[in-house]
Amino acid sequence: MAKIVAIVGPTAVGKTALSIEIAKRFNGEVISGDSMQVYRHLDIGTAKITPDEMAGIPHHLIDICDIHDRYSAAMFKQQANQAITAISGRNHLPLVVGGTGFYLQTLTNNLALGQDHFDAQSARIRQHWHQLAEERGASYIRNCLAKLDPVAEKNIESGNLRRVIRALEVIEKTGRRFSDQPRQESPNDFLLIGLTTDRPVLYDRINRRVDMMVKDGLIDEARWLYDRGGADLPAGKGIGYHEFYPYFAGEYDLDTAIQKVKQDSRHYAKRQLTWFRNKMTVHWFDLVGGRNSPEQINELVQAWLIK
Incomplete structure (x- = not known):
């Protein structure tokens, strides 16, 4: 350790x-x-x-x-x-x-x-949200995240659409909030x-x-x-x-x-x-x-x- x-x-x-x-x-x-x-x-x-x-x-x-x-x-x-x-x-x-x-x-x-990579499911989810952002604006996407995970939305800096979409992707793929991802006991000792x-x-x-x-x-x-x-x-x-x-x-x-x-x-x-x-x-x-x-x-x- x-x-x-x-x-x-x-x-x-x-x-x-x-x-x-x-x-x-x-x-x-x-x-x-x-x-x-x-x-x-x-x-x-x-x-x-x-x-x-x-x-x-x-x-x-x-x-x-x-x-x-x-x-x-x-x-x-x-x-x-x-x-x-x-x-x-x-x-x-x-x-x-x-x-x-x-x-x-x-x-x-x-x-x-998990691994942050572009598999077929990830690509489909991200394309969906990017298309919605083009059609309805970035503020609409951010409001969607605020409804699903207000903690994550508050902690993503203004203007960072990529992180907002990433959070929505994780929610859709895992069924869990982005701010509440599962944890394992760390093998290290942090102060x-x-x-x-x-x-x-x-x-x-x-x-x-x-x-x-x-x-x-x-x-x-x-x-x-x-x-x-x-x-x-x-x-x-x-x-x-x-x-x-x-x-x-x-x-x-x-x-x-x-x-x-x-x-x-x-x-x-x-x-x-x-x-x-x-x-x-x-x-x-x-x-x-x-x-x-x-x-x-x-x-x-x-x-x-x-x-």
Whole structure:
């Protein structure tokens, strides 16, 4: 049985910095638990860690896909488990770090998703829902999911029609809600550390992070993705990108696009907190607000490692 630390929480709350500190202290390697950081060239909008920030700590499941590739929770679970085995084999501590709730739940709760592939049944189901989306609009499809599985619908980011259809496909194929997939006992031992802070403080950090992303070149990065068909790509559905497409098309101004990125990011942070609190057993800490210290987290990790 491998011991794994998972650092979870909403965007802009300091997960990356904490992961580096713990990795240095306990000889760790980081596995990204972010569904967008797998894509090459999408660096600013995904808040991807830079080589300097890595501080020599090995990182896994970052920059492993092209923007035209599909990536799924089933693929993440398989590749993360492979990385855990390799890291543990080197007597290092695996650290899974990220905010994509369903990916992390899939790994820590060992959800039985099966293989994510295009068999005949899957193709028929997906074609059906895509056709309905063209005829009645994406909001109609989302409302269908909300009726069948309101928990899953609330935790899928705005504009991500592919994930909505994927959830509907799983429901139709398994007869179970997407948010309530069967689980098996995990063969590993996870310690889940969650970072949070007061909502106004978090929202202010998110707003300032978006401003910094814009200053660092987010608009050019979003334009690069848009020019390569981003509106129709799985990689192009992420927050920080799809909000700029109407601006590029002349449908509204730049300030409106930036405000939409901030709004979507705040809403996503709220959904992230709801997911982690309702779906996973987490030890919560507030480093931003000063209610807790990194040393308290280090002591928790140390005590857990020697159990």
